[in-house]
Amino acid sequence: MSAEIKAHPGMEKPPTTSVGVLGWLHQNLFSSLLNSVLTLISAGILYLLGRGLVKWALTEARWGVITSNIKVLAWGRYPNEEAWRLGISLLIILAMGLLTWALRRGSLTQNARRALLTVWVLSPVAIVILIHGITLPTIATITNNLGYYIYRPELMPLLGEAWRASAALLVLAFVAGLTCGSVSKRTERLLSLAPLLALFLFTLPLGLLANGSLFGFDLPRLLPQTFALLVGFFSGMTVGRALTSIAAIRWLRIGSWVAVLPGLLILLTTFDVGVESVAPVEVLQIIEPNIWSGMMLTILLAVVSIVASFPIGVLLALGRRSSLPVVKGFSVLFIEVVRGVPLITILFMAQVMLPLFLPLELTVDRVIRAMVGMTLFTAAYLAEIVRGGLQAVRNEQVEAARALGLSEMLVTGLIVLPQALRAVIPPIMGQFVSIFKDTTLVTIVGLLDLLAVGQSVIKQREFLGAVREVYLFAGVFYFVISYAMSVASRRLERQLGVTEES
Amino acid sequence: MSRKFTLFLVATLILVLALSACQPAEPEVREVKVVETQEVRVVETQEVQVNVPVELQMESERLAAIKANGVLRCGVNSGVPGFGFLNEEGDFVGFDVDFCRALATAIFNNPDAVEFRPLTAAERFTALQTNEIDVLIRNTTWTFTRDVELGTDFGPTTFYDGQGMMVRRDSGFGSLNDMDGATVCVLSGTTTELNLADAFASRGISYTPLVFDKSDETAAAYDQGRCDGLTSDKSQLAGLKTTLSDPAAHLILPETMSKEPLGPVWAHGDQQWGDMVRWVVNGLMIAEEKGITAANVAEKAAGAPEDPEVARLLGLEGEYGQLLGLDPDFMVNVISAVGNYGEIYERHLGPDGTDIPREGSFNALASDGGLIYPQPWR
Numbered sequence: 001m002s003a004e005i006k007a008h009p010g011m012e013k014p015p016t017t018s019v020g021v022l023g024w025l026h027q028n029l030f031s032s033l034l035n036s037v038l039t040l041i042s043a044g045i046l047y048l049l050g051r052g053l054v055k056w057a058l059t060e061a062r063w064g065v066i067t068s069n070i071k072v073l074a075w076g077r078y079p080n081e082e083a084w085r086l087g088i089s090l091l092i093i094l095a096m097g098l099l100t101w102a103l104r105r106g107s108l109t110q111n112a113r114r115a116l117l118t119v120w121v122l123s124p125v126a127i128v129i130l131i132h133g134i135t136l137p138t139i140a141t142i143t144n145n146l147g148y149y150i151y152r153p154e155l156m157p158l159l160g161e162a163w164r165a166s167a168a169l170l171v172l173a174f175v176a177g178l179t180c181g182s183v184s185k186r187t188e189r190l191l192s193l194a195p196l197l198a199l200f201l202f203t204l205p206l207g208l209l210a211n212g213s214l215f216g217f218d219l220p221r222l223l224p225q226t227f228a229l230l231v232g233f234f235s236g237m238t239v240g241r242a243l244t245s246i247a248a249i250r251w252l253r254i255g256s257w258v259a260v261l262p263g264l265l266i267l268l269t270t271f272d273v274g275v276e277s278v279a280p281v282e283v284l285q286i287i288e289p290n291i292w293s294g295m296m297l298t299i300l301l302a303v304v305s306i307v308a309s310f311p312i313g314v315l316l317a318l319g320r321r322s323s324l325p326v327v328k329g330f331s332v333l334f335i336e337v338v339r340g341v342p343l344i345t346i347l348f349m350a351q352v353m354l355p356l357f358l359p360l361e362l363t364v365d366r367v368i369r370a371m372v373g374m375t376l377f378t379a380a381y382l383a384e385i386v387r388g389g390l391q392a393v394r395n396e397q398v399e400a401a402r403a404l405g406l407s408e409m410l411v412t413g414l415i416v417l418p419q420a421l422r423a424v425i426p427p428i429m430g431q432f433v434s435i436f437k438d439t440t441l442v443t444i445v446g447l448l449d450l451l452a453v454g455q456s457v458i459k460q461r462e463f464l465g466a467v468r469e470v471y472l473f474a475g476v477f478y479f480v481i482s483y484a485m486s487v488a489s490r491r492l493e494r495q496l497g498v499t500e501e502s
Numbered sequence: 503m504s505r506k507f508t509l510f511l512v513a514t515l516i517l518v519l520a521l522s523a524c525q526p527a528e529p530e531v532r533e534v535k536v537v538e539t540q541e542v543r544v545v546e547t548q549e550v551q552v553n554v555p556v557e558l559q560m561e562s563e564r565l566a567a568i569k570a571n572g573v574l575r576c577g578v579n580s581g582v583p584g585f586g587f588l589n590e591e592g593d594f595v596g597f598d599v600d601f602c603r604a605l606a607t608a609i610f611n612n613p614d615a616v617e618f619r620p621l622t623a624a625e626r627f628t629a630l631q632t633n634e635i636d637v638l639i640r641n642t643t644w645t646f647t648r649d650v651e652l653g654t655d656f657g658p659t660t661f662y663d664g665q666g667m668m669v670r671r672d673s674g675f676g677s678l679n680d681m682d683g684a685t686v687c688v689l690s691g692t693t694t695e696l697n698l699a700d701a702f703a704s705r706g707i708s709y710t711p712l713v714f715d716k717s718d719e720t721a722a723a724y725d726q727g728r729c730d731g732l733t734s735d736k737s738q739l740a741g742l743k744t745t746l747s748d749p750a751a752h753l754i755l756p757e758t759m760s761k762e763p764l765g766p767v768w769a770h771g772d773q774q775w776g777d778m779v780r781w782v783v784n785g786l787m788i789a790e791e792k793g794i795t796a797a798n799v800a801e802k803a804a805g806a807p808e809d810p811e812v813a814r815l816l817g818l819e820g821e822y823g824q825l826l827g828l829d830p831d832f833m834v835n836v837i838s839a840v841g842n843y844g845e846i847y848e849r850h851l852g853p854d855g856t857d858i859p860r861e862g863s864f865n866a867l868a869s870d871g872g873l874i875y876p877q878p879w880r
Binding site: 068069291351355356358363445446448452459461465 | 580587721
């Protein structure tokens with residue numbers, strides 16, 4: 001065994017229990033007469049304290065309040081028939097956690113790391129789509145929405161949305177131009193025009209249908225489109241030419257094509273002309289945030305505020321050390337103001353005050369408001385923690401990095417931040433555990449998190465007064481997750497520490 | 503390079519021209535088309551213009567917005583036994599919740615076309631003022647400041663609540679006057695505490711308050727015998743009573759120490775919307791007076807009711823529904839979906855629900871000596 005440990009320095013040490021249960025008992029509880037007496041006395045006290053609880057839990061407690069309401073506690077008002085989407089989302093979160101847990105940074109190839117990073121970036125998007133639902137345009141929607149301004153004069157009253165067609169055309173033409181300008185082969189250049197051509201071929205039949213013939217088109221109505229097309233294409237081509245020499249141009253091209261598709265979908269999906277046959281299709285039923293509730297809301301609030309606050313916090317910490325007065329001033333102001341206000345006040349402001357300032361037409365969902373409030377609050381605290389870590393990185397490190405000719409950005413990204421963040425993992429995780437538990441505060445502003453749902457189901461006639469059961473259940477839930485988070489944090493510390501030493 | 507560049511330019515232009523070319527070739531045809539289009543639109547506009555004033559008289563802007571939205575947004579309580587809470591399916595149920603469903607049925611003929619917004623006491627009026635909800639039905643007491651200062655209007659009272667006192671049967675207390683020197687468990691910082699002081703002072707008797715922060719703690723202290731009486735709103739006392747270790751050993755004294763008329767609330771500025779809420783609630787009360795229930799409403803609506811008011815209520819005579827911007831038979835839909843006022847009460851607050859006795863209370867029909875006295879439907 002010890003040979004193996006030497007061979008793999010990153011491997012865990014064998015657990016102490018492997019010495020055997022009896023050995024462990026002897027070593028830890030009954031190693032001397034005094035210790036044996038102390039052990040017995042402690043056991044007696046524990047028994048006296050725990051007896052009542054165990055007896056209550058086994059005989060008196062009405063656990064029916066949990067078992068019959070388990071679905072409500074888990075996802076509250078989320079439709080039962082759509083709950084599988086939450087299950088898949090949870091699986092994605094767990095899989096990502098396990099994957100990151102199992103894989104060590106050092107053991108990965110460059111490509112595997114890139115793949116892992118991509119999956120990490122994509123999984124939140126997938127989860128949001130799964131939980132919230134999505135409407136997608138059909139081919140008919142896209143064709144119609146792009147062709148509509150050009151071909152459907154009878155829909156003129158809806159022209160308020162026609163800018164979307166121009167915008168979509170501009171974006172598409174820009175990417176086509178970019179490709180066209182940066183590739184060298186003639187066939188490739190022609191190929192880059194294919195999407196534009198396809199678009200017009202798709203929209204053409206619609207125009208024919210709407211006008212009865214090809215000759216009914218109105219030139220003035222075509223002008224914005226023509227303009228968008230030309231401006232997009234030639235600006236794209238100029239940019240493409242200028243960037244031809246850059247090594248990453250291939251990735252830039254691929255990336256821009258990948259990015260333009262969802263962009264087009266967003267531009268054209270929300271563009272509902274009110275004609276049923278070309279309306280976007282609800283692929284996954286949209287479930288508005290205001291009915292998210294129960295454990296899922298608790299977990300979502302925590303995950304969103306943790307994931308979103310981390311980059312904001314790091315930026316604020318860097319901003320606070322910046323030499324630019326405006327950046328520094330803003331960071332200091334934000335951090336100090338937010339830290340000077342209790343979380344519950346921020347939540348109340350978001351729920352009660354914010355709507356008074358916003359125009360009546362603009363309503364931000366209450367759950368989203370709570371998420372933003374909690375994210376900003378966590379970010380301010382994280383910023384101070386990260387700043388502490390930044391101060392712990394010795395100045396020689398920065399000087400050495402500069403001496404190697406690294407740019408300011410690379411010094412921060414490759415030398416300072418990794419060391420600073422590693423030093424502050426325990427307080428960061430402490431902050432995350434704390435914000436996870438603080439999600440219960442949303443109960444006070446009327447959101448139905450696990451605690452609020454628990455308080456609501458004990459108002460059912462058959463479970464009136466089953467307060468202790470529900471609170472114990474919630475307590476165990478919060479403990480299990482908090483404990484898992486702190487175990488993960490210790491594991492991360494160990495991993496990073498070991499990698500650094502070897 | 504320039505050759506290729508020209509190639510692309512030409513290709514693009516061809517695309518554009520393919521769509522726009524020959525446009526002026528048949529000017530006559532196009533002109534005719536344009537004229538036709540304009541004509542059609544003019545006619546439509548005229549129709550709308552004719553309709554608008556009529557609709558403004560009949561139908562509220564909010565009702566139109568609700569219809570366009572497809573759901574009624576109703577502010578409710580998520581934690582009061584009998585009035586509003588989540589059931590095992592994750593649906594809102596309760597006395598207040600059923601009035602939301604009644605309104606949704608009146609508008610959409612669908613009791614589920616409601617978006618329930620659970621609200622806390624602190625944010626409920628803001629939610630109305632900021633247009634987050636259309637109507638608030640959440641144990642809200644009708645008071646001067648709320649009605650006048652907060653920019654809200656109150657509908658007909660659906661439940662007359664009031665502060666009561668619960669004591670042990672074996673204590674021998676039959677009324678508040680017997681309670682001289684008693685210890686009373688009470689929630690801190692509420693009007694309940696102030697009402698208690700007033701009630702005892704006006705009777706010239708003394709008491710010792712035992713103050714708690716949470717209603718569950720208050721009930722637990724009373725259950726452990728740390729005080730002789732427990733005071734709270736009667737609707738709450740009934741719920742708390744069932745949580746005690748021996749509910750049958752306690753009784754609620756007949757006195758009521760405060761007035762707490764609870765009912766639907768809406769924002770100022772749309773009287774037609776208020777009228778609709780008011781008359782749906784009134785209609786439910788009339789239905790109970792006339793003995794129209796969820797079970798027999800369809801039969802009554804199909805026949806020819808002898809009572810003219812029943813005929814008017816069920817939309818068989820007059821244009822009452824149209825005047826509110828609703829279907830003529832909207833009350834038939836409402837009653838068959840949620841039942842009449844008495845049925846709603848029985849379902850949530852009756853012996854099978856939270857068990858708040860109705861007989862002899864303010865919440866009985868006026869004909870039975872209570873205060874439920876709907877205005878005539880004519």
